[in-house]
Amino acid sequence: MSxxxxxxxxxxxxxxxxxxxGAGGGHFxxxxxxxxxxxxxxxxVMVIDPKNPDDEKRDRFVLSKGHGGPAxxxxxxxxxxxxxxxxxxxxxPLTKFPKHIDRLKLKGIEASTGPLGQGLSIACGxxxxxxxxxxxxxxxxxxxxxxxxxxQLWEAAMTAAKYKLNNIIAFIDRNNCQIDGTCSEVxxxxxxxxxxxxxxWKAFQADGHDTDSLLSVIDKAKQVKEKPSVIIASTIxxxxxxxxxxxxxxxxxxxxxxxxxxxxxxxxxxx
Amino acid sequence: MNNALAQVKEVYGKxxxxxGDRNTDIFVVEADLMKASGxxxxxxxxxxxHINVGIxxxxxxxxxxxxAATGRIPFACTMANFMSQRACDQVAMSVAFNKFNVKLVxxxxxxxxxxxxGTHVSVMDLAVMRALPNMRIIVPADCHEFxxxxxxxxxxxxxxxxxxxxxxxxxxxxxxxxFQIGRAYQFEKGNDMTLIATGLTTSxxxxxxxxxxxxxxxxxxxxxxxxxxxxxEMIVASARDTWxxxxxxxxSVFGGLGGLVTEIVTSEYPVPVRRLGFNDxxxxxxxxxxQLTYFGLxxxxxxxxxKELLRKHK
Numbered sequence: 001m002s003x004x005x006x007x008x009x010x011x012x013x014x015x016x017x018x019x020x021x022g023a024g025g026g027h028f029x030x031x032x033x034x035x036x037x038x039x040x041x042x043x044x045v046m047v048i049d050p051k052n053p054d055d056e057k058r059d060r061f062v063l064s065k066g067h068g069g070p071a072x073x074x075x076x077x078x079x080x081x082x083x084x085x086x087x088x089x090x091x092x093p094l095t096k097f098p099k100h101i102d103r104l105k106l107k108g109i110e111a112s113t114g115p116l117g118q119g120l121s122i123a124c125g126x127x128x129x130x131x132x133x134x135x136x137x138x139x140x141x142x143x144x145x146x147x148x149x150x151x152q153l154w155e156a157a158m159t160a161a162k163y164k165l166n167n168i169i170a171f172i173d174r175n176n177c178q179i180d181g182t183c184s185e186v187x188x189x190x191x192x193x194x195x196x197x198x199x200x201w202k203a204f205q206a207d208g209h210d211t212d213s214l215l216s217v218i219d220k221a222k223q224v225k226e227k228p229s230v231i232i233a234s235t236i237x238x239x240x241x242x243x244x245x246x247x248x249x250x251x252x253x254x255x256x257x258x259x260x261x262x263x264x265x266x267x268x269x270x271x
Numbered sequence: 272m273n274n275a276l277a278q279v280k281e282v283y284g285k286x287x288x289x290x291g292d293r294n295t296d297i298f299v300v301e302a303d304l305m306k307a308s309g310x311x312x313x314x315x316x317x318x319x320x321h322i323n324v325g326i327x328x329x330x331x332x333x334x335x336x337x338x339a340a341t342g343r344i345p346f347a348c349t350m351a352n353f354m355s356q357r358a359c360d361q362v363a364m365s366v367a368f369n370k371f372n373v374k375l376v377x378x379x380x381x382x383x384x385x386x387x388x389g390t391h392v393s394v395m396d397l398a399v400m401r402a403l404p405n406m407r408i409i410v411p412a413d414c415h416e417f418x419x420x421x422x423x424x425x426x427x428x429x430x431x432x433x434x435x436x437x438x439x440x441x442x443x444x445x446x447x448x449x450f451q452i453g454r455a456y457q458f459e460k461g462n463d464m465t466l467i468a469t470g471l472t473t474s475x476x477x478x479x480x481x482x483x484x485x486x487x488x489x490x491x492x493x494x495x496x497x498x499x500x501x502x503x504e505m506i507v508a509s510a511r512d513t514w515x516x517x518x519x520x521x522x523s524v525f526g527g528l529g530g531l532v533t534e535i536v537t538s539e540y541p542v543p544v545r546r547l548g549f550n551d552x553x554x555x556x557x558x559x560x561x562q563l564t565y566f567g568l569x570x571x572x573x574x575x576x577x578k579e580l581l582r583k584h585k
Contacts, residue, residue: 060340060341103369104370111336111337111340111369112368112369115364118333118360118361120333121332121333121334121336121365122333122334122336122340123337124330124333124337125333125334125335125336125337125338125340126338126340126341128322129337129340129343130341132319132320152327152329152330152333155325158327159324159325159334163322
């Protein structure tokens with residue numbers, strides 16, 4: 001186990017929870033499920049420089065599920081883009097930290113997202129541009145599993161395959177929950193591995209809460225020639241907070257003082 | 272001056288090749304309508320900067336946004352109705368909200384769809400684009416101005432909607448006409464009435480001026496190739512000088528040129544504004560001349576409206 005990375009993920013998770021709770025509630029579930037992916041990307045995999053967020057050589061990260069903003073902010077803060085204390089501004093009037101990320105408000109955000117299903121097209125455009133210039137920048141993207149309901153995602157999936165965008169590594173945050181119920185109830189999208197494979201992608205599976213599992217799969221994805229890669233990362237919506245785990249109701253919501261204490265105890269015990 | 276109608280796609284394709292030659296950041300993005308947009312010469316010359324995503328307009332706009340995110344300059348084209356309707360959310364979110372430097376080109380705009388019929392006539396693209404923050408809107412009136420506009424917007428780092436009629440006159444302005452983003456152009460100095468037109472209808476309004484003069488009406492024409500940011504000063508000044516306005520557009524009278532002019536004058540200097548265009552109607556299946564007549568976008572209808580307006584209000 002890469003203990004440091006796993007620990008970093010837990011720190012991201014705790015900071016994410018505190019920020020959302022501090023804002024009076026928000027999208028707990030899908031923010032808590034992506035902490036390990038963000039830890040791996042921001043602390044190990046991506047070529048980035050928090051002191052120079054416009055660096056031409058940087059890899060790009062697109063958070064297609066824009067409501068995961070709080071987790072991204074927590075990861076960026078802990079990585080050194082800005083002080084963690086600034087997350088108190090989450091969702092406050094005129095904030096730099098709206099829950100749905102806004103690139104015009106915060107340096108280091110590559111694309112504003114919120115309405116779902118649009119991120120992969122943007123990632124394709126980035127990948128096409130880098131490839132055309134033989135640049136080595138990679139494009140990483142986290143897509144919600146509920147987003148796989150959206151037609152545009154599959155339009156973009158075909159485009160990535162057509163243009164052989166092996167500089168794209170996509171993660172599906174497979175927590176099997178969306179707003180109105182489980183993904184299997186609302187709109188079954190399985191088998192995702194087969195779907196992406198048939199769309200011309202190299203598809204991998206990983207334990208989305210195990211940083212070692214993610215790292216080893218990313219290493220394989222980087223070796224893929226002529227194809228984009230997708231990592232179907234099995235995750236738990238609301239991961240780390242016992243009463244939120246696997247409960248689609250916690251896609252977004254408010255918590256009571258009692259719940260807050262319980263959640264904090266749960267998350268601190270994981271550090 | 273050469274009033275004969277020409278295929279605008281030839282100008283678009285040729286201009287992009289010239290720009291692509293000078294600037295290796297220029298990309299063309301298509302959604303299986305290269306035949307309509309005329310970018311085959313660009314594809315031939317710069318195949319690795321010519322992207323075709325198939326019949327997928329939402330993805331077209333998103334891919335262009337991603338190319339712009341890396342500091343390059345994509346020209347994404349599809350029919351004006353698809354750009355503003357099918358891809359509306361992507362235009363709003365992936366482009367305008369992000370302020371990505373994407374050139375959105377809506378081709379075969381309005382009635383120039385001709386026999387493709389009502390399903391394809393863009394009646395509301397200007398209304399949609401006008402309502403979007405951060406979006407510039409350019410509607411050239413002839414091929415010469417169109418060519419200048421393509422070059423100008425390539426040098427202006429802002430999300431832009433370029434409305435591209437299938438057919439436009441070759442050249443209706445003098446050779447000294449210089450298109451500038453945000454600038455309006457006045458023709459003649461008449462003080463009885465102001466005609467305001469944009470795109471295809473500017474040539475019709477221009478042709479109405481001498482007929483009006485014969486009728487004893489001294490009119491001026493404002494050609495508005497940029498609807499956003501708009502030169503409202505010239506419009507307000509003309510409202511003061513002439514006290515009556517007719518707008519003429521190849522678009523619904525709701526939310527496009529007529530809507531724009533009405534909004535400006537009602538808050539600055541209210542005068543009667545007659546709006547000629549599609550009056551709560553979809554387009555139809557017919558050649559251009561038939562459609563222009565059907566929707567009242569003719570010299571005759573402009574003159575009749577001018578006479579009536581003056582009789583009623585002066």
